[in-house]
Every structure is written in C-alpha cells, then in structure tokens.
Amino acid sequence: MVNTLEFxxxxxxxxxxxxxxxxxxAIDLVMRGELAQCFANVQKDRTIRALVLTGAGGAFxxxxxLRSMQSSGNDGAGWRARMQDAHQWVGALIELDRPVIAAVDGPAYGAGFSLVLAADFVxxxxxxxxxxxxxxxxLVPDFGALHTLPRVVGMQRAKELMLSAREVAADEALRLGIVGEIVPADRLPARAQALAASFTGASPLAISLMKRALAAEPANLAATLEFEADAQALCFTSAQHREAVARFLDKQPAAFVWPTGEQS
Structure with missing residues (x-):
C-alpha cells in the first residue's frame, strides 16, 4: 500500500x-483498488478495534x-460496473462493525465527503x-451519500446541499451535525488517535450490535424492542460485561473511558 495510501x-x-x-x-483507479484491499484487511483482522480515516498534505x-475518470473510456454499462465494484467496499465501510473516525483537514469533496459520512465520528x-x-x-452523489447524508442532516437539508452543490465550512458542518468537534490542525492526529484508542477498552460485541441496529432502516417499536432483548441477552453473557461489572464492584477504573478534548 505505498502508491496512494498509508495504512x-x-x-x-x-x-x-x-x-x-x-x-x-483525489481517488483514482489505483486508490480504488488499494482502498478495497485496506477495508478487506480491516474486516478480516479482529485485532483492529477502531479505524481512523484521514488525508495527507492539508486535504482529506x-x-x-476527473482526469482518471475522463480517460476511462467507459460506456454506460462500464460505469455501472465500476460503481458496483466500488460500492462493495463502500458498503463494507458503512456497515463496519467497529468505530470509524474521520479526521478532516481541508477539502472533503464529492466521494471524499461521502467517505466522511460513512464514519461514526467526525x-x-x-x-x-x-x-x-x-x-x-x-452527476448524482455516490459512495453511499444518497443514503447517509439524509440520515445525518435530515432530508430537506440533504436536498439543499446536494442540489445547491455549495461548500459547507467547518463551523456550519458542526451546526448541521456533520462534524462532532473542531480542533486545531496540530491537534487533529492526536485527537483522532485518542478517540480510536478509547474503543480498545470497549466491548466489541456491544459496539457491533449497536451499529447493526442503528444502521437498519427505521422499524416499528415492537421490532426494535425485540432486537434490544436479543442483543442485550448476548451482551449480558459476554466476558466483556462480566469484566466491566467486576471492575465497577471493585471500584477500579472502567476499561472504556471516552477521552474529553482536554485529554487529547
């Protein structure tokens, strides 16, 4: 992974x-292939407890x-196949059962913005x-944005952002809920790593079940309560739960502690 990515x-x-x-x-064909391989590696490697996405050189x-796309020579069927190929790993990222943190400096445009929206924390x-x-x-938005952006900012705001094609600055992105925190550029890498590292002390099972439920399409109350019962039964019998209870009863620090901004 030395051509377009550092992993x-x-x-x-x-x-x-x-x-x-x-x-x-910008994402060219080489980066597409390397992204697919990286996300496949993350999926397979259960020692990985969190994923940070970021960009080099002052850009996300x-x-x-566009130069790569223009020279592709694809017809309609070729473009469809190309998008379906990319969507396999895009879908895997959106549905990843571990926390994803996007650390954004500079532009996150088009598919870059879509990858930000695939993250759990920005x-x-x-x-x-x-x-x-x-x-x-x-063109129409891709890399899952037609699904993710309305879920983040609401349908009307998503329409406005897509149909206006306007730029959103960091402070507005914070107000819209796209961004969770704004930090100085020199603190961005450390803050991202602190957030990711905090999850190494959390229950992988509980995180996986939470993300699965939250990613599902809205269900009725009865179906949601039924899922909660099944998921909680699994969690109650897990080693992580027993260890967390033991720590609490022994007045020991919790294994999972969310890092405040002052700590990073």
Missing amino acids: TVADGVATLTFNRPAQRN CAGGD IATPAARFCMPFLKLG
Missing part, C-alpha cells in the same frame, strides 16, 4: 491516510480524480470544508 495498525487502531497530496488526495479527499480543523459538487458535473 498502519498499532495497538488495536488502524489508520488509513489518503496520500496523493499533489492531487488533494477531493473526490474522484473531527475537523477550522480549515475543513465539505461539498457535494456532483450536480456541477451532471
């Missing part, structure tokens, strides 16, 4: 860095590489900016 794993945290800074980390990801610098520019190119 490292340390102490249960995987960090994937988009690394085409001269192109603002500027979206698809932290950004004041220089971060987000945009769905697809309509300017005669």
Whole structure:
C-alpha cells in the first residue's frame, strides 16, 4: 500500500491516510483498488478495534480524480460496473462493525465527503470544508451519500446541499451535525488517535450490535424492542460485561473511558 495510501495498525487502531497530496488526495483507479484491499484487511483482522480515516498534505479527499475518470473510456454499462465494484467496499465501510473516525483537514469533496459520512465520528480543523459538487458535473452523489447524508442532516437539508452543490465550512458542518468537534490542525492526529484508542477498552460485541441496529432502516417499536432483548441477552453473557461489572464492584477504573478534548 505505498502508491496512494498509508495504512498502519498499532495497538488495536488502524489508520488509513489518503496520500496523493499533489492531487488533494483525489481517488483514482489505483486508490480504488488499494482502498478495497485496506477495508478487506480491516474486516478480516479482529485485532483492529477502531479505524481512523484521514488525508495527507492539508486535504482529506477531493473526490474522484476527473482526469482518471475522463480517460476511462467507459460506456454506460462500464460505469455501472465500476460503481458496483466500488460500492462493495463502500458498503463494507458503512456497515463496519467497529468505530470509524474521520479526521478532516481541508477539502472533503464529492466521494471524499461521502467517505466522511460513512464514519461514526467526525473531527475537523477550522480549515475543513465539505461539498457535494456532483450536480456541477451532471452527476448524482455516490459512495453511499444518497443514503447517509439524509440520515445525518435530515432530508430537506440533504436536498439543499446536494442540489445547491455549495461548500459547507467547518463551523456550519458542526451546526448541521456533520462534524462532532473542531480542533486545531496540530491537534487533529492526536485527537483522532485518542478517540480510536478509547474503543480498545470497549466491548466489541456491544459496539457491533449497536451499529447493526442503528444502521437498519427505521422499524416499528415492537421490532426494535425485540432486537434490544436479543442483543442485550448476548451482551449480558459476554466476558466483556462480566469484566466491566467486576471492575465497577471493585471500584477500579472502567476499561472504556471516552477521552474529553482536554485529554487529547
């Protein structure tokens, strides 16, 4: 993974860095293939407890590489096949059963914005900016954004952001709920790693079940309560629950502690 990405794993945290800074980390065909391989590795490696997505050189990801796309020579069937191939790993990222943290500096445009929306937590610098520019190119949003953006900001706001193709600054993204925290650029990597590392002390089973339930389409109350009963029964019988209770009763610190901004 030396061409377009940096991928490292340390102490249960995987960090994937988009690394085409001269192109603002735009996604070309090589990066697509490497992203697919990285996400497959994350899925298989159960020692990985959290994933951080970030970009090199003051940009997160500027979206698809238009030069690469223009030279593809695809017809309609070719473009459909290309999107279906990408959506296999995009779907795997959205449904990943471990926490995903996006650390955003600079532009997150198009598919880059879509990858941000696939994350569970988004932290950004004041220089971060987000945009769905697809309509300017005669395209529709992709990489799952038609599903994820309305769930994050609501249907009406999602329509406005997609149909206007306007840029959203970091402070507005915070108000809209796209971003959870804004931190100075020099603190972004440490804050992302602190959030990810905190989950190495949490129950993988509980996280997996929570993410599965929250990712599902809205269900009626009875179905939700039934899922809660099944999931909680699994968690009550898990080793992580027994250890957490023992720590509590022995007045020991919890294994999972959410890091406040002052700690990172």
